[in-house]
Amino acid sequence: MSYTPYREPFSAWNKLILAYRRHSGSWAYILHRLTGIGLVAYLFIHIWALSSLTHGRAAFAEEMKTFTTPPFKVGEWLLGALVMFHAFNGIRIAVVDLANGAKYHKKLLGAVWVTGVAVVVLMFFLIFSTDLFAK
Amino acid sequence: MTDRNPGLSENDRCYTCMTATFRIQRYNPEKDAKPYFKDYTLTDLDPTFRVLDALHEIKWKIDGTLTFRRSCAHGMCGSDGVRINGKNGLACAVLLKDINTSKPIVIEPLPFLPIIKDLTVDQSDFFRKYEMIKPYLITHEPPPQMERLQSPEDAELLMEPTKCIMCACCTTSCPSLWSNENYLGPAAILRGFRFAFDSRDEAPEDHMAAMDSQDGVWRCHTIFNCVEACPKEINITWHISQVKKQLVTMEL
Ligand code: SF4
Ligand code: SF4
Ligand code: FES
Numbered sequence: 261m262s263y264t265p266y267r268e269p270f271s272a273w274n275k276l277i278l279a280y281r282r283h284s285g286s287w288a289y290i291l292h293r294l295t296g297i298g299l300v301a302y303l304f305i306h307i308w309a310l311s312s313l314t315h316g317r318a319a320f321a322e323e324m325k326t327f328t329t330p331p332f333k334v335g336e337w338l339l340g341a342l343v344m345f346h347a348f349n350g351i352r353i354a355v356v357d358l359a360n361g362a363k364y365h366k367k368l369l370g371a372v373w374v375t376g377v378a379v380v381v382l383m384f385f386l387i388f389s390t391d392l393f394a395k
Numbered sequence: 396m397t398d399r400n401p402g403l404s405e406n407d408r409c410y411t412c413m414t415a416t417f418r419i420q421r422y423n424p425e426k427d428a429k430p431y432f433k434d435y436t437l438t439d440l441d442p443t444f445r446v447l448d449a450l451h452e453i454k455w456k457i458d459g460t461l462t463f464r465r466s467c468a469h470g471m472c473g474s475d476g477v478r479i480n481g482k483n484g485l486a487c488a489v490l491l492k493d494i495n496t497s498k499p500i501v502i503e504p505l506p507f508l509p510i511i512k513d514l515t516v517d518q519s520d521f522f523r524k525y526e527m528i529k530p531y532l533i534t535h536e537p538p539p540q541m542e543r544l545q546s547p548e549d550a551e552l553l554m555e556p557t558k559c560i561m562c563a564c565c566t567t568s569c570p571s572l573w574s575n576e577n578y579l580g581p582a583a584i585l586r587g588f589r590f591a592f593d594s595r596d597e598a599p600e601d602h603m604a605a606m607d608s609q610d611g612v613w614r615c616h617t618i619f620n621c622v623e624a625c626p627k628e629i630n631i632t633w634h635i636s637q638v639k640k641q642l643v644t645m646e647l
Contacts, residue, residue, distance in 0.1 A: 263511065265511050266429070266430060266510040273507075274573075274574075280568065283620075283623050284619075285618050285622075285623070286618050356632070357617065357639050361636070362635075363630060365632075
């Protein structure tokens with residue numbers, strides 16, 4: 261007697277990452293991937309923005325002026341938040357892989373959030389201090 | 396006709412009777428093109444019943460065609476791994492009171508492996524990868540007259556990985572495996588650790604070879620799905636990280 265075992269199509273597995281029960285570790289993984297993609301995208305925008313340098317000093321200075329407007333500052337702050345998560349979680353992954361972090365990975369993730377949020381709040385004051393406290 | 400599978404006996408009656416619906420993934424290779432879900436409602440359930448008890452009730456009293464594997468029914472043989480409410484686990488080790496029974500309880504076969512029928516999967520791929528790490532003690536010396544001795548400290552290191560019952564809950568929960576079907580998977584690596592880190596083994600590099608390949612430990616992205624799924628509460632990722640660390644230091 262023969263039978264045909266059923267195999268899920270390959271495309272089903274991406275969906276499974278979201279459908280399988282999530283916990284702190286899989287959330288960290290998903291966020292690490294998403295912030296990683298976000299940072300690569302930013303890198304391209306960054307290099308594209310720098311290309312105004314080829315049009316001379318004045319063009320560059322003009323462009324820099326737009327980057328000091330509030331919407332760009334908010335964007336910069338959010339970008340900083342992505343960097344913070346990716347950087348701190350990167351340290352967490354290194355501790356898991358090269359030390360004994362697998363035994364306390366949930367606490368490590370807690371530390372990632374606490375330090376990350378603290379730095380992001382600090383960045384808020386650094387970035388917006390001129391707008392907030394300037395007379 | 397005598398009732399060979401009488402189901403729950405008089406002594407097993409529920410004390411806090413409850414009703415629950417089980418949404419079970421069915422697939423008959425002779426009839427169905429694709430798996431589908433079917434609901435079964437059971438009354439007279441006790442919160443201390445295990446998911447396996449419910450599967451038995453359904454098979455014995457409602458629908459005899461429901462197919463699933465089980466043998467020991469006590470968390471020792473590793474044959475009844477299924478996905479319960481989105482998470483892998485042993486049907487015989489998950490109690491109804493520990494899962495959400497207010498909505499239909501979704502029971503699917505373990506992900507990734509081909510489905511033979513209903514909840515029964517083909518585990519060949521899982522065991523093929525297990526064999527790749529050479530799951531046996533490799534020695535060159537002739538065996539001593541008595542047993543091969545090991546210090547209590549060296550034995551302690553193997554306590555956790557030897558608890559593994561090869562149920563495949565971990566490996567089939569691993570997103571790295573879903574996206575790369577050649578990945579060895581946590582269960583095989585855990586077994587690789589068990590031999591490569593055994594003080595009596597004389598060829599750890601033979602076990603390490605498969606784990607150091609491009610489909611070995613480096614595919615583990617420390618997602619911890621395996622640890623969450625393991626019914627024996629083994630910290631598999633810690634053992635994988637020790638293999639990684641060992642390989643890194645060896646290569647330096
Ligand atoms: S920790 Fe590694 S082996 Fe375990 S599920 Fe995650 S990627 Fe897979
Ligand atoms: S490590 Fe745990 S989940 Fe994986 S096969 Fe062994 S007992 Fe099952
Ligand atoms: S039936 Fe043996 S482990 Fe569940």
